[in-house]
Amino acid sequence: MTCPLCTLPAGELLYEDARLWVLLVEEAGYPGFCRVIWKQHVREMSDLTVTDRSHLLDWVMRTEIAIRHVMQPDKINLASLGNVVPHLHWHVIPRFADDAHFPSPIWASPQREGADHSQPQLAGLLRTALLEQAAS
Incomplete structure (x- = not known):
């Protein structure tokens, strides 16, 4: 099986280092949805060394923090599932009380038609916020 996360997957690259990518992904109704993807093909957090786990969670x-600063959502959802794609990655999802699924997970049945929380130049704003953190 070819793993869709072993090479740079679709999305706008916000940050990259030798071990991971941070991508802004296209998820209808959920602007700001990011994935933090470990570059090496591993299935679980416990497959990583303590140092690598710390690095990955630091970037999650x-x-x-970048999403909260730029978008000011009501909540952030973090998920590391990997049931469909068993390659270590984290979903970082800004949530708003008026989004289509709130308070349920975004993968549940919609509760309503969601409000639009898109922002012009969102990728650039998030990239800047991440780079400012990288410099500190």
Whole structure:
């Protein structure tokens, strides 16, 4: 089986280092939906060394902070499922009380027609917020 996450997957690259990518992905109704993807093909967090786990979780948190700073959502959802694609990655999802699924997960049945929370130049704003954190 070819893994869709072993090479740079679809999405706008916000940050990259030797071990991971941070991507802004196209998810209808959910602007700001990011994935933090470990480059090496591993299935679980426990497959990583302590240092690598810390690095990955640090970038999940940096991504959350950037989204909160730029978008000011009501909540952030973090998920590392990997049931469909068993390659270690985290979903970082800004949630708003008026989105289509709130308070349920975005993969549940919609509760309503969601409000539009898209922003012009969102990728650039998130990239800047991530790079500012990388410099600190």
